[in-house]
Amino acid sequence: MSQPSEPTQTDSYRPQGHYDAAEAPIQQPKLGFVGYLRFFWRQLTSMRTALFLLLLLAIAAIPGSLVPQVSSDPNGVIQYKANNPELAPILDKLQVFTTYSSVWFSAIYLLLFVSLIGCVIPRTKHHFDALRARPPKTPARLQRLEGFTTRSAAGDPATAVETARALLKRAGYRTEVYDDSVSAERGYLRETGNLVFHTALIGVLVAVGIGGGFGYTGQRVVVEGYAMTNTLASYDSFNPGRFFTDSALVPYSIAVDSFVPTYETTNIAAFGQPIDYVANVRTTLRGGDPQDATIKVNEPLHIGDTQVYLLGNGYAPVLTIKDPDGNIVFSQPTACLPQDANLTSNCIIKLPDGLAEQVGMIGFFYPSAVPLADGTLMSNFPDTINPVISLNMYTGDLGLDNGVGSNAYALSLDNLTQIAGAASATPAIKLSPGESADLPDGLGTIEFTSVPRFVSLDVHHDPAQTWVLLFAVLVVAGLVTSLFIPRRRVWVKVASSADGVLELEYAGLARGDDPGLDAAVAELADRHLDQLAPKVEP
């Protein structure tokens, strides 16, 4: 390195392997446990290790983007396993389906952050000392430094030194006079910014961890006219953090009065594309007075330390089924899973009791049904222009009694016989709202009563979210400070020659990337000269 040799007492502490740090001799670990520990620690906190771990982290993040993840795409994982029966068990063993919480991914980022902490602490300590230290002694020869330039002027040395010092002070330098020279340094903020940046990264990680540990998320499908409450029993699915306790659930309820979608109808290229979704709700917090509110995509509802998001919607046809005596055995909305952009939806209904046999139904709901050439239906618009439900019916054993929890959105056909649909004597039952039909085998009647919509609400509680944001802002602030504030030293040296003329020397030294240094030194020289010998207008 061609670093000019000069006093370094105010240099920033540089980790081992930093290009700016003294080359440490190859160190053999001293014998003994402590010796090894110290050796290992020094390796872990070196620049090379930090670089290696950063690049390793980038590589380790790749597999999780190639293979579906349990956290973001659970159905994709099931499908992937079905499609790749050979590979899937291996990937499963390697925790590739949960890459970002896997042992190996966690190990990399935890090591990186241990390295980061080990790096930041000594630097911070050193930086505090440096802030109180004086700028270093002026090097004996300035010629070899950057932006070296000379001027000459008349006057006495003491004034020249004092003027230079005042100029540098005004420009934000910390100055120190050594004999007939000024030593000045600025840009401590650069190192401060760097330390803030790295420390804030630790802050982000810790805040994310705390938020995940104490927070929870819950999902719930709510049909228009119904309500959900913020209680464990009310959720369709619930994911608590590791340190979650029931007391984190603030009691409230959200009643969905209506869900109003808007679809594009004028632009043919986007016909039927959703333009807006609005859920009109009434909320009650801790048994207080109900309040009206709306939830939209991009505009979650804030209530009781949670955010409530509108993440999905669809149709929930209400079917009323009666036994042959006219007793209602089933009358409720069934949330149907949307299958395509025009909301053709898949409905599963299970009737274990009430009729002579157990009955299961697989239905397709078409909000805007149009017949295809082969007699089947499709939907050509997501709103209810011509709503039709078509139901295949089965009797037999629904498999609900064996104590195994079953998926409400799937029907196992293993022990069922079709009684209405293409594979049986009776065709599928097709109904529009208000219509009814007889069930096959004299089982009873079915009526398509109405077709409300449902919304799926996601409830999130993350107590540390604001902290994450705060640290993220500090990350950016620290970064900008450390990357764009130049850290530099400047020296001005005054020597008087025999004939009373002052020989002035100026030079600088960059600490890190500093494209403007030469210009800054030249400008300093010119302004200094101006002050020493004010130009006289001719």
Place this chain on the structure above:
Amino acid sequence: MTDTLVTYSNIAVYSAMAIYALAFIMFTLDLSRRAAAPAAVPARVEAVASGSTAVLVEPPLVDDAPTKSPRYLRAAMALTILAWALHVAAAVLRGVAAGRVPWANMFEFTLTATAIIVGVFLVVQFWQDLRFVGAFVSGFVLIALGIAATNFYVDVVPLPPALQSAWLVIHVFVASLGTGFFALGAALSIVQLLQARRAAGKAAGLRFLDTLPAAEKLENMAYRMIVVGFVLWTFTLIAGAIWAERAWGRYWGWDTKEVWTFIIWTIFAGYIHARATRGWRGSRSATLAIIGFTAVVFNFTIVNLFFKGLHAYSGL
């Protein structure tokens, strides 16, 4: 009305492409002229050897070479500016036609992001003469526009609810701006690698390199571009997280696009560290810069088109 504007916008895109093609040819002719011209200055090996803190020898700029005025270069720059004006007009017309920012699907992202890349290239000239990467920039933008116009084209459609947010404006714009700086950084790093090979005597024949700055100077220029890009990218990452929190109910979910944005961020953090690590300055860190930009392009094309995730906004 919308249709007319879209038609004008498309005409402007194709005209811009034609002119970028001419500019590319001129930039290339300029490079070959440099190869033909007697080396105006000796190889500046001394600059390569200088220390980490100083660029002691300012290499003379091409224009100083008295032998030939860089006629091709000036023509190339003029053509680039003209093409860029049309390019910006195309993006603006598209935005007016749609009644929103022109970056809501793959075609529009590409249209706007490439305009920003060229914009960064042009604006940076005021501050540093980077015209010698003009062939890279015009060639890259030409290919990107060509692919967008033929493969990504979609009609103007309204925004789906998830995209209706001020964050669309901020997040995507800043990401494109960052991409522009990364692109220039990568271009400079490529020249730097060539220059380093040449200095090591391994790349004889590329005589135009004689007229370009030395490897270390290129490295410093690339670093400055990438550092700006990195700050913008960091902001993109955070803005994306804030938006994801509003739209999808969580600020970070390792969605494929999030993963790749993170990977790119980490690669460039690695680049910045590499620049500060003994043994990693020079060609090694330049390689990281090129890998980083490749990841940006990958994120924008392959991840958008073939990876499954929540960012399904390509419109294709």
